[in-house]
Amino acid sequence: MSKNVYTKIKIVLPVMAAALLVLIIVTTAFGSVNVPLRQTLGIILKNLGFASIQIDSRLESIIFYIRLPRVIVAAIVGAALSVSGTVMQGMFRNPMADPGILGVSSGAGLGAVTAIALGITSKSMFFLPLFAAVGALIASFLIFMLSVRNGKVPVMNLILSGIAVSMFLSAVTTTILKFISGNQVKRFIFWSVGSLNDKTWESVEIIIFPVLICTVMLVLLAKELNVMLLGEEEAQSVGLNSSRMRKIMLILSSVSTAAAVSVSGTISFVGLIVPHILRLIVGPDHRILLPASAIGGAFFLLACDFVGIMMPREINVGIVTSLLGAPYFLYLLNKARSNAGNLR
Amino acid sequence: MLKSNNPVLSVKDLDYKVLENQILKGLSFEVQAGEFIGLIGPNGAGKTTLLKCLNGIYKAGGQIVLEKENIRGLSARDIAKKAALMHQNITINFPFSALDIVLMGRYPYLDRVRGESKRDYELARKYMEYTGTDNLENRPINRMSGGERQRVMFAKTLAQETELILLDEPTASLDIAYEEQIFKISKELCGKGRTVIAAVHDLKIASRYCSRLILMKEGEIIADGPVDVVLNSQNLSKSYGVNALVYRNRVTGMLDFHIHESLHPQKETRIHIIGGGGSASGVIRYLFELGYQLSAGVFAYGDSDLNCAQVYGIGRIACMPFSEIDNKSHKENIRMVKNADAVVLCNMPFGRQNIRNLEAASFAKKLIIIEDEGAVGRDYTDGEATEKYNSLRENSIVVTYARLHEVL
Numbered sequence: 005m006s007k008n009v010y011t012k013i014k015i016v017l018p019v020m021a022a023a024l025l026v027l028i029i030v031t032t033a034f035g036s037v038n039v040p041l042r043q044t045l046g047i048i049l050k051n052l053g054f055a056s057i058q059i060d061s062r063l064e065s066i067i068f069y070i071r072l073p074r075v076i077v078a079a080i081v082g083a084a085l086s087v088s089g090t091v092m093q094g095m096f097r098n099p100m101a102d103p104g105i106l107g108v109s110s111g112a113g114l115g116a117v118t119a120i121a122l123g124i125t126s127k128s129m130f131f132l133p134l135f136a137a138v139g140a141l142i143a144s145f146l147i148f149m150l151s152v153r154n155g156k157v158p159v160m161n162l163i164l165s166g167i168a169v170s171m172f173l174s175a176v177t178t179t180i181l182k183f184i185s186g187n188q189v190k191r192f193i194f195w196s197v198g199s200l201n202d203k204t205w206e207s208v209e210i211i212i213f214p215v216l217i218c219t220v221m222l223v224l225l226a227k228e229l230n231v232m233l234l235g236e237e238e239a240q241s242v243g244l245n246s247s248r249m250r251k252i253m254l255i256l257s258s259v260s261t262a263a264a265v266s267v268s269g270t271i272s273f274v275g276l277i278v279p280h281i282l283r284l285i286v287g288p289d290h291r292i293l294l295p296a297s298a299i300g301g302a303f304f305l306l307a308c309d310f311v312g313i314m315m316p317r318e319i320n321v322g323i324v325t326s327l328l329g330a331p332y333f334l335y336l337l338n339k340a341r342s343n344a345g346n347l348r
Numbered sequence: 349m350l351k352s353n354n355p356v357l358s359v360k361d362l363d364y365k366v367l368e369n370q371i372l373k374g375l376s377f378e379v380q381a382g383e384f385i386g387l388i389g390p391n392g393a394g395k396t397t398l399l400k401c402l403n404g405i406y407k408a409g410g411q412i413v414l415e416k417e418n419i420r421g422l423s424a425r426d427i428a429k430k431a432a433l434m435h436q437n438i439t440i441n442f443p444f445s446a447l448d449i450v451l452m453g454r455y456p457y458l459d460r461v462r463g464e465s466k467r468d469y470e471l472a473r474k475y476m477e478y479t480g481t482d483n484l485e486n487r488p489i490n491r492m493s494g495g496e497r498q499r500v501m502f503a504k505t506l507a508q509e510t511e512l513i514l515l516d517e518p519t520a521s522l523d524i525a526y527e528e529q530i531f532k533i534s535k536e537l538c539g540k541g542r543t544v545i546a547a548v549h550d551l552k553i554a555s556r557y558c559s560r561l562i563l564m565k566e567g568e569i570i571a572d573g574p575v576d577v578v579l580n581s582q583n584l585s586k587s588y589g590v591n592a593l594v595y596r597n598r599v600t601g602m603l604d605f606h607i608h609e610s611l612h613p614q615k616e617t618r619i620h621i622i623g624g625g626g627s628a629s630g631v632i633r634y635l636f637e638l639g640y641q642l643s644a645g646v647f648a649y650g651d652s653d654l655n656c657a658q659v660y661g662i663g664r665i666a667c668m669p670f671s672e673i674d675n676k677s678h679k680e681n682i683r684m685v686k687n688a689d690a691v692v693l694c695n696m697p698f699g700r701q702n703i704r705n706l707e708a709a710s711f712a713k714k715l716i717i718i719e720d721e722g723a724v725g726r727d728y729t730d731g732e733a734t735e736k737y738n739s740l741r742e743n744s745i746v747v748t749y750a751r752l753h754e755v756l
Contacts, residue, residue, distance in 0.1 A: 010463060099441055227463075231455050233442055237405050238435050242508060243428030243456035288442040291463070 013292050016285075020299040027303055028079065031310045032071045039063055048072060069204070077203040077211065077267060078309045078321065079302035082274055084215040084264035086301025088257040089275025090282075090294055091222055094229045095253050096159045100336075102275040103261040105166045106254070107143035109270040110173040112262065115139020116195050116269070117180045120188045132195065133210050133266035140262035143173055148254060157250055198271035198322020200309050211263045218260035219298055225253065226290035233288070271305070271322045273329025278304050280336065356381050356415060356512055356543045357402065357431075363409035364394075364401050364567075371397050372408065373567045379545065381511070384538040386558035387547040388578075390588050393564040395547035396436065399514045402545070403431045415511060428456035432508035434501055436516045443488035446500045450476055453507030475506040479533065494521035502530055506537075513537065515546035519553070531557040555579055555603040563587055579603060581661075595659040598652065606659070612639040620644065620684045620712075622705050623694030629656040630749065631694055631718065636660050638756070643684045646677045646705055673704040681708040690714040693740070695749060697726040698733035706736045715744035716755055 033044040047067045049055040088103040096105075119125050119135035147169045151161035181189055222229075228249050231239045239246040265271070278301045279293070286292045305321065308328065312319040357379040364372040372394050379385060387395045401408035404419045404427045412419045414430045422430075432453070440449070453475075454468040464472075476482040481499050489497060498521055505513060515534070519527040527550075534544045535557050548554040554561060554575075561578040563571040565587040571578040584592035590607050597604035619635055621628050621644040628644060629652060635642055645665030647654035657664040663684065667677040681704075685691050691712035698706065709715060723737040745755045 094442075097441055227455070227458065230444075230448075231452050233440060233444065234449075234452060235435070235438060235440075237400065238438060240405050240424050241403055241428060241433040241435070242452055243423075243425035245424045283442070288444050289448065 009287075009289050009291055012286065013295070016292065017295055017299065020296060020303070024079070024299050024303050024306075027306055027310075028075055031306055032067055032075050034310075035066075035071060035313060037063075037066060039067055073205045073208050074200050074203045074309070075306060076208050078200050078306045080208070080211050080215050081200075081264040081268045081271065082278075082301040082303070082305025083219060083298040084211070084260045084301070085271060085274040086278035086297045086304070087219050087222055087294060088261045089301075090279040090290070090297040091229065091253055091257050092275065093279055094233055094290060095250060096162075097233055097235065098159070099280065100276070102273075103257060104170075104272065104275070105163060106258045106261065107147045107166050107170045107173065108140040108258060108261045108265055109272075110170040110177070111143025112136040112140040112265045113196055113270065114143070114173045114177045114180075115266075117177050117184075117192050120192050120195075121180055121184050123188075125191070129204075129206065130210070133207070136195075136269075137262045137266035139173075140265055141258060143169060144254070144258035144262070148251075157247065157254070194320075195269045197320045198269040198325070199320040200268060201318075201320075203267065207267045211267055214263035215260050218256040218263075222253065222256050222260075223294045223298070225249070226294050229253070229290040229294070269322060271325055273325050273333065274301055274305055277325075277329050277332050280332075354416060355379055355413075356383075357545075358413040359402070359411070360413075361410035362398075362401060362412060364397060364406055371567050372401065374410070375567075375569055377562065377569065377572060379512075379543055381543055382538050382541050382559075383543055384535055384557060384559045385543075385545045386554035386561045386575075387545060387564065388549070388551060388554055388561055389564035389570075391549075392566075393587070394567040395564060396516050397567075398564070399433055399516050399545065399547060402512075402514060403427055403433045405433070425456045428508060428510075430510055431512040431514060432505045432510040433514040434505040434516060434518055436520060438497065438501055440489045440497075443490055445486045445488060446476070446481060446484040446492075446503075447472060447486065449489050449500055450481075450504045450507050453504040456508065471509065472503075472507050475503045476500075478506065479503040480529065495523060495526055498522055499526060499530075502533075506533075511542060513542060513544045515544065517547055517549060519548075519550070527553065551579065551605060552602065575603065579605075593659045595655070598655060606633075608633075608637050612637065615639045615641070617641065617690070618643070618688045620688035620691045621694065622646075622681075622685075622691065622696075622709055623653050624648065624651055624696045624702055624705070626652045627694040627696040627718075628653040631692060631752070632656050632660055632662065634752065635692075636662070643688065645684065646673050646681050646702065646708075648701065670701065672701055678704050678708065681705070682711050685709065685711045686713075688712070690716060692752075693717045693744075695720045695726075697728060698723070698737070699728040703729055703733055703736070706733060706740060709740055712744075715740065716752075717741060717744050717746045718749050718752060719746050720748050 029041060029045055033039045033041050043059065044067055046055060046057050047059055047064050050057055051068045085103060092101040092103055092105055093099050115135035115138055116132055119132045124131045147162065147166045150165040151157050153161060181192065228244055231242055231244050232246055232249065236246045279297050282293060282296045282300050286296050308324040309321040312321050312324045355378040360376050362372055362375040387398065389395055397406060400406045402412060404424065419427055450472040451464050451468060454464055454472065458464065473482065476485065479499050479502050481503050484496055484500060489500060502518060518530050531553055534546065538544055558575060560573065561575055562569055563578050563583055570587050571583045579594050581592055581594055584590065593606040595604055618641040621631055621642060623631065624647055632642065632644060643663035644657045647664065647666050648669035649666055650669050654664060654666050665677050665680050667673050685708050691709055693709050693715060695718045723734045727733045747755050
């Protein structure tokens, strides 16, 4: 496996990247109005300054200002969630872990409902994601601080305080929902099921840098993540300061996930399914698994969103991932049971 | 132990506590290159904790100097180049191949950007071959048996190429064949100047391979030294709280142990046992465990019964083999018989050499004869012994060995 990990990287990643590019163009081209693929590519290239052609300006605005930002956001969010999922599973040596452990969703939910309740969402479209991101980070930080023991973060502590904090924050969110108007509640629910509707280039600007920076840094820590699979103490015996590394990884994943969730709302199961499928395809070595998860996550979420759009009535992407994810999760659990607890 | 001026490891006043619990209490010892140290002691003695302190996973008080450098000033990576620890019970849920795992032992030597070099692969393969895991190279670690995984982890530990190798119960889930293998390899490495400290619970294997033992109990070192100095009944009962008999196994020539629980309180009753040719050993063990005050004789040197009496530390009389019992031994035997509340005559063979034992038995206050087989078949004196035996039989209790408990 490891003898050809670099060769594998050279083959697998370009293929995946090419597939992602094709999907981006296809999903941009199709929708309520179908634009020929050639023309779609032309519009994208033109607006990026690579070509100059004459195109119907109505089509141009549909493709470049409505569809493309949504597609890009889907790709970035998918990549962020699935890289964080891969990191969580590796770091906690538990194939069932996902970014939800960090309490990001519940924190973002509280942040979002706060912004809606304060009525500031109409003043600027930045407020909702900003509040959601801040809420997500505060929740992660809280869970993290509650789980630290002697400078280490034991897995069990993290999971249990994660559950407790998430429950608490959700309860606060529900309480706030009782006091706000029906319209505001609707708005919140629309946000919370995870949607990529109405995403603009501003949304892309909000998330691209935090996600990109965190993802690149996590990919650079792939070797360390491999060693951490041995366990915290075992990793330390081969010279990795694992408690410090664990903190760094926790921070990077929460920032990246918080950014993603702040614009997309809660999207579950991406961080669980994508790493699992890719581990089956490219193996467990994080040097290939992490970049593959980034591309694969982008691909997966984009595809799910496309499925949602193509339905007779548009379905939120968060619902599509759950519809696909929940059965797959049950299948995994079942397999784990029949496999004496050894998940692949 | 040779004391040289630069020990591989020097530990001084090592303290470690968790919350208010003092786990390790002021341990001090030095380890020279080439030593193979067995860390022994009951569960909870602090063996694992000590090993983890030695490579800095647990931050302990006191001083730990590894190859002249205090580990407090060293990074995890620096320590990993000096000491490798093989942990107990590692589980890995992800399908890394054995080779991948062994290569992780090379992690402290990798630089930030580049992957493993050709040399890292060579070393990994070399140690896999050395530990007989080369055939597992591409097998996923999560699909291996406990024993296979353990051996792969051993190869990984060796691939770290450190002066000091720390092993925590390295043979916990291994078949006996592989158990021996890990110790053999460790001993071989020590012969080449590397140093091994292993927490071992199997005292027999520790005594066979280690050059030195450190016996711990409740966070303290109770004994430290060569194997036969550390392993004795007193030390074992002090640390494990059991009555242990330490003896050299006559079949294998190795140290062996007999652990017995003393369920029965010591009794006042004195019993003298007459036997020989192996007939008395079972009787001695049985009566010893019941708590009687025992003596035994007369045995010829070299008789396994004499060895048994020695192991149990009871009063015994021995004389030269292949010759008649001498007067001095005979008198001593009669004294012990008279002194005893009861005498047990075992199901022993009679010959010219030991016929005086029958004579001594006649002085018994109460004589119990164990007879699993008639005297005639065991008589090598042309009837003289049978005659004496039968006259003894008239005034005594005769039982089979299996029913000895009924007449006590």
